[in-house]
Amino acid sequence: MKILTKDITKEKDFEERFYVKEEGSTDESYGCYPFNRPMEEYIRKGFVVIDKPMGPSSHEVVVWVRRILNVQKTGHTGTLDPRVTGVLPIMIEDATKLVRILQGSEKEYVCLMRLHGDVRREEVERVLKLFEGKIYQRPPLKSAVKKRLRVRTIYKIEILEIEGRDVLFKVTTEAGTYIRKLCTDIGEVLGCGAHMQELRRTRTGIFDESICYTLHDLLDAYVMWREEGEEKYLRQIIKPMELAVINVPKIVIKDTAVDAICHGADLTAKGVLYIEKTVKKDGLVAIFTLKNELVALGKALMDAEDMLKVRSGIVVDVTRVIMERGTYPSFWKKATA
Numbered sequence: 001m002k003i004l005t006k007d008i009t010k011e012k013d014f015e016e017r018f019y020v021k022e023e024g025s026t027d028e029s030y031g032c033y034p035f036n037r038p039m040e041e042y043i044r045k046g047f048v049v050i051d052k053p054m055g056p057s058s059h060e061v062v063v064w065v066r067r068i069l070n071v072q073k074t075g076h077t078g079t080l081d082p083r084v085t086g087v088l089p090i091m092i093e094d095a096t097k098l099v100r101i102l103q104g105s106e107k108e109y110v111c112l113m114r115l116h117g118d119v120r121r122e123e124v125e126r127v128l129k130l131f132e133g134k135i136y137q138r139p140p141l142k143s144a145v146k147k148r149l150r151v152r153t154i155y156k157i158e159i160l161e162i163e164g165r166d167v168l169f170k171v172t173t174e175a176g177t178y179i180r181k182l183c184t185d186i187g188e189v190l191g192c193g194a195h196m197q198e199l200r201r202t203r204t205g206i207f208d209e210s211i212c213y214t215l216h217d218l219l220d221a222y223v224m225w226r227e228e229g230e231e232k233y234l235r236q237i238i239k240p241m242e243l244a245v246i247n248v249p250k251i252v253i254k255d256t257a258v259d260a261i262c263h264g265a266d267l268t269a270k271g272v273l274y275i276e277k278t279v280k281k282d283g284l285v286a287i288f289t290l291k292n293e294l295v296a297l298g299k300a301l302m303d304a305e306d307m308l309k310v311r312s313g314i315v316v317d318v319t320r321v322i323m324e325r326g327t328y329p330s331f332w333k334k335a336t337a
Contacts (some may be wrong), residue, residue, distance in 0.1 A: 105205025117192030
């Protein structure tokens with residue numbers, strides 16, 4: 001996972017990634033670099049990726065994280081069934097505003113499928129390849145969603161090992177794909193039947209096993225901070241919410257534009273400093289301060305090249321404000337006074 005530097009212009013690939021609309025500087029007397037936030041604020045504006053154990057539901061794990069950290073609000077970015085283990089990102093307090101956009105991220109699983117009859121390896125490989133691409137799925141009876149036929153995309157299926165009737169494979173899928181149903185459908189095409197024996201999620205979006213921690217790890221780190229004042233372990237486990245949208249095209253704005261956006265204004269051309277070259281019209285963009293703080297999310301009203309050229313008018317339709325009002329001074333009030 002990429003790490004945010006203190007100064008965005010010092011990132012080694014800055015010139016390759018961004019168009020410079022106007023040079024800018026930031027006042028150190030307000031706002032705060034994400035990794036320098038005081039511990040209480042760092043927790044409130046962070047997320048943790050839990051290695052979910054077998055047994056509890058995703059909701060139970062989310063509640064336990066809330067109780068461990070003594071916070072009011074937590075939310076996960078994609079349900080795992082009680083019997084499924086693996087990567088479960090949990091957003092904390094302010095970061096829960098990101099849950100909706102993160103729920104649609106692609107998923108990666110390692111699955112152990114048991115066949116109900118003997119099948120040659122070549123035939124298993126052939127049939128699994130048939131399931132790559134768009135497939136039809138009807139959610140299983142135990143699921144909480146409507147049981148209507150849906151189209152889902154399987155990006156890749158890779159067989160890791162076959163031993164007897166047990167098939168271990170890795171699959172990358174669109175969000176909302178049921179692996180249990182996938183195994184059943186594979187068994188039907190093979191003609192012998194099959195079921196999902198075990199399942200582990202190894203990645204959801206940018207979150208993978210490399211930044212996973214157990215609930216025990218989180219509790220130990222929190223107790224060490226509370227009782228001994230040692231912050232480093234908790235700061236290692238909890239990540240700033242800005243990292244959750246690291247792959248969303250970025251627009252960096254002036255300090256003077258921040259509070260207006262926090263009060264519901266759309267982003268105008270005059271408030272823009274740097275534009276990531278991947279910004280596309282009608283696409284999702286993340287609005288950041290020069291201190292790398294996430295201000296808001298929105299829909300770009302033009303491509304990066306056009307945004308660079310315009311001198312006035314709205315360039316981003318702000319759809320979700322993340323930063324609290326008053327974090328930066330209200331320059332816009334002075335301008336309208």
